[in-house]
Amino acid sequence: MSQMGRSIPRLEARSKVTGRAEYVHNMRVPGMLTAKIFRSTVAHGRILSIDAEEARGMEGVYAVVTGEDVRKIIPNPYFGPAFHDQPILALDKVRYVGEAVAAVLASDPHIAEAAVQTISAEYEELEPVFDEVEATLPNSPIVHDELKPAGTFADLKHLAGRKNTNIALDYQLRRGDVDKAFAAAVHVFEHEFRTQHVLHVPLESHASLAIPGEGTLTLHTSSQTPSFVRMEIARLLGWPENRVHVKVPFLGGGYGAKVYVKVEPLAVALALIVRRPVKVALTMEEQFYTITKHPVTFRIKSGVDKDGRITARKCDVYWNGGAYADIGPRVAQKTGFTAPGPYDIDNVSIDSYEVYTNRPPAGALRGFGVPQLVWAYESHTDLIARELGLDPVEYRRKNILRDGRPHATGTIMKDAGIDAVLDRIAERMNWSVAIDRGTGRIKRGRGIGIGFKASISPTTSGAIVNVSADGSVVIFTNTIDMGQGSDTAMAQLAAEVLNIDAEKVKVVHGDTDAAPYDMGTLGSRSTFHMGNAVKLAAEDARDKLVALAAEVGLPAGTNYDVQELFRKRYGMRAGNIVGVGSYVPSYTPPDPKTGQSANVTPFWMVGGAGAEVEVDTETGHVRVTKLVNVADGGKIINPKIARTQISGGAIMQLGFTLTERMEFDGGQVTNASFADYKIPGFRDVPPMESELIAANQENGPFGAKGIGESATFGVSPAIANAIHDAVGVRLTSLPIKAEAVLRALRAAQGNPLAEDEE
């Protein structure tokens, strides 16, 4: 094992720091037009008219395109991975403030932008609904008349044709007998937790450049899922997939904002309408109107026996999916089954609702809904321990789900280091030693939180490993390097198999012609799934090299000179070897009624955090003085990159915990700017320890598995639990801003803060 565990610098580091790395935003091609988008100002309404007269007449404006224009070339212009519900440009109705209604095309983006400002639209306003629980009530306004599942996922097909409901998906899991268990429980605890509307904030916003050919199309796009984009564009156009070529250069972050399909259909439709290359590149502000993270209302109820063992858990989760489903139904379903948390509970009931509202669409964001669930169940866990007078670590140890035991789905746990992660957090937090609780206005406390996540299933990844006659190697993969270091990880895996240095491997990512299908760079699946595919492809190449060596009479073994090998075979420097790998983990689809499955995931991700905080009891200000992040990443391919991932995930979740919240006035986002919406800066990063436990994922490539999301799980509840530990108040909504803490403190003192007082 010479390449596994090497902390080599990222392969693309030099090209990034010198500015040579390619991004869609920087691409220019001859004849290219840039599109700017006119967006809805109402949250729910019928489009009566769009006035683009002035824009059309402006010098330098090439065209103004509306939904009706799109419909002329794409008769059914609705897209989406789970539901075909989102129009390329609004048709008939608008369903959220910021929805794309028209596009202006010009060579000069500034002219296009100026022209957008002259467009106006008239709407017949309809009553909107914003809250995920309210939207499920009988008399709620209805966002979509009818459910239109995409057919992509066989298990969503039964929803087709459902009318007059905002519940896009109602997932349920039943295990054991919850009612009976609650009746028998010594203690029953019930709480409700909520999370806020936040967004991904990749520093590169969405950009697509569509270049039309003759019955063909090349699409450069900032996507985490080129294979899906190709399928979806081909479907929209009614073309075979091989007529659509999707290429993805580097991404400036993704975090789930760029999964499935976002601005690609618009870029494609515009390019086909004007028969010229068209770029759609969103501003940072437009991210607020494109894709967000689900706000969640989670009602969690537990029955506990006299020994403190959890015997029953009921979870009701409402996911605010916004106006278009995106991958939301899959979040409610695939993440929904982890709602009871990493605990060994015999009787479980889960109801998880993906709900349409008139908010911006919500989709996948680092953790695919898991951080919202962990926030709730780990706050709940702490409240139970506190109520029972038990140490929160000990209480968790008593209930934790260990390898060999069945998960709520019935799947037997394997290679899930839940206990190991818990132990390591306790160790790093020095949990057995009491902390200084503070004096005066500053109080100190500590807390922990751990969570877990299943990997997405069913799914598949393919890779090609091409060995040249000089022994140099190119990997083809549709796993996209968006800063997480996947190119480097794949190079290390292939190099390990081929017994060469990883630095000698070139990785070509994001090319739907050249690289095989991959489901997407999402759900922390790439190290495991694509890693296995790359390993298989490299093994295929190695086997072919060994066969070639035998053919030319070289001694058995793998220690031959590749150049010599090819020269012997071809009489000159010529030829190459192509290895192909395709990985499909085994999977058992869950029973649709009970959610039971013998094999619901190929691996589990586990992560947790421990936090120490200081709370200023006069201002409510919370300062995190220590943040410990621990994850189980199986065998680690590149420790330095892995640790950076863990740190990054924790910092991201720290923003969602303490500062980030999209503010709304009705349907209008009032802080759609990164001056007003506060993501963590360098000075907001607390003293942190990020580490990975030594583990092995048996079916992973050389024992590895994904870690991209694991560090987001525990941060929010660890901090809330620490605050409770410090000052005795419980925050049940995110974010935990000073005002909220102060309100809770004052309420606890019987001296509540007035609504407009801060």
Next chain:
Amino acid sequence: MSQMGRSIPRLEARSKVTGRAEYVHNMRVPGMLTAKIFRSTVAHGRILSIDAEEARGMEGVYAVVTGEDVRKIIPNPYFGPAFHDQPILALDKVRYVGEAVAAVLASDPHIAEAAVQTISAEYEELEPVFDEVEATLPNSPIVHDELKPAGTFADLKHLAGRKNTNIALDYQLRRGDVDKAFAAAVHVFEHEFRTQHVLHVPLESHASLAIPGEGTLTLHTSSQTPSFVRMEIARLLGWPENRVHVKVPFLGGGYGAKVYVKVEPLAVALALIVRRPVKVALTMEEQFYTITKHPVTFRIKSGVDKDGRITARKCDVYWNGGAYADIGPRVAQKTGFTAPGPYDIDNVSIDSYEVYTNRPPAGALRGFGVPQLVWAYESHTDLIARELGLDPVEYRRKNILRDGRPHATGTIMKDAGIDAVLDRIAERMNWSVAIDRGTGRIKRGRGIGIGFKASISPTTSGAIVNVSADGSVVIFTNTIDMGQGSDTAMAQLAAEVLNIDAEKVKVVHGDTDAAPYDMGTLGSRSTFHMGNAVKLAAEDARDKLVALAAEVGLPAGTNYDVQELFRKRYGMRAGNIVGVGSYVPSYTPPDPKTGQSANVTPFWMVGGAGAEVEVDTETGHVRVTKLVNVADGGKIINPKIARTQISGGAIMQLGFTLTERMEFDGGQVTNASFADYKIPGFRDVPPMESELIAANQENGPFGAKGIGESATFGVSPAIANAIHDAVGVRLTSLPIKAEAVLRALRAAQGNPLAEDEE
């Protein structure tokens, strides 16, 4: 067989006629500079100084680069496929008029061109040598001090270090006992034939765009050999091959002008020096200074027995390779062994010399030297038949090399339809019926010529066939479509295997990352070699599909629905299948002394022509009134494209026969313009019949083989033989312009034309 034999339109036809097809000349990228070249005005000289002061000072000029500048970043800047003899920019010496000496870089090509005009150089002139025979004489000026074989081809290595010779390669073949056979012969005939200096004239001249990365390089180039370009650039830079990415879009013709490496090293060197993208795009005129076809002097001598059987043949061939070897040594060697022609001769001696001179470099041009040889041996054959009073067709039938008989190399002939081609020409020429011989000043005659060619060996080709989940297919190949229809042919071959319509296949050509190694699109090898590779790749994909079908429980057979198959496997539309094919024909290297080999080529190409001419005896003007072209192409993949190839080859050779000649004043080309250098236009095309005999190439893909060069073989001698038949004079040099015919007529009448009289 549903796809073989279908005359579908070329896949890229629409994109070409609408102007959407991509060519390097049209490419622009941000920051790109264009290079223009300052060229030598002397044929042989030492560079004393280069004055580029004024150019460097011109507004808009970014840089002026000389050979010394190149040497700073590429210490050994000599390139070439057979010899490393050609400097990227002239170093120390210049060796022909038009050699690249310096390059000017500017954003605006017009500024670069204007700046080139201000550059001057001082040379110490050296005595030049231009004639291929003179250059082999003892006291000739020496073009290169020492031979530097590249090491690419193992069988050229022995030439390393040879000094003071212009003979770059002396190939010899010995079979039987020629001296003894000549001594025993009843008749001995000896003639000398010559061909002129001509060039390829692709309507797209050479263009390369080099884009530097961080220790990497992307090179878009108009090349027939992307895999070789990658190897050669990597070698020059000392980089692993995977750091060099060569991409080739469509070519506007190649004909051998774009094989191996031409302007690519210059584009690369300039891009690395200025660290910006650099395009080198030659003008049509610059083609005259880049690559040409070998002028040849061929002394051929035959011994014939009393029955008219040829018993001995001695061939001395001098190839004028110009100042740099390019692939010339390989022409002298690999084509040299076919010099005795398609005749069954027991005693053969061949000496074939690749000779350096101070002319522009000569390389491969449609036929790789074979048309020059056929011109000579079929003129010679006709002279023998005429001398013996035998019908030229009957005389050939008596001596022809039939399947099952050994060729001069000892290889037993197989699937070479030499007799069938001869018979078909005779049939189409209505040979058994006498023609109207003409009256008055117009005389009529007819003639034929047939030739053959071995395929290049050793060599290999690889291909990838990628099947998407919707059943659509992408082929990856480094065979370049340059108008010959290779994309369409490959699509038909893959479609035949996969049982789909060829129109549903997309072909990606020219990408050294994505497509496997291929030796090059040259020597009519692609249909056979790449065709076999594509067939193998498609079969690999088909086998994997069949295995997948069995895995998901579909009934055996290949008539399943591919979409259904993937859906069953993955529970959704996902996945794909990658098939890989690599083809290496068997080959026995010839004995270096005797040229004998049991297996010198995987297949033979056979082509011939019959011509009827009218000669105006007062002006010498020759009008071709009928031209019959017949070739053996094995099983034909696409008859319409194949016939167009045959016609095109014949028309090209017609130009070389009647009108084309580079005129020289010393070393200076005096007609480097297509106003003065006359290629055939539409009005020059005679009434033609082009056809392919029904045949089968047993080891070819579905029985197919190459036809790109076959129609060039017979045209020149058929016309010369027809002229002889018409007016009784023999032309022994090409081209056969009216003046030459008139001179020959007047000489035959004992009334020679004065040198300056026309």
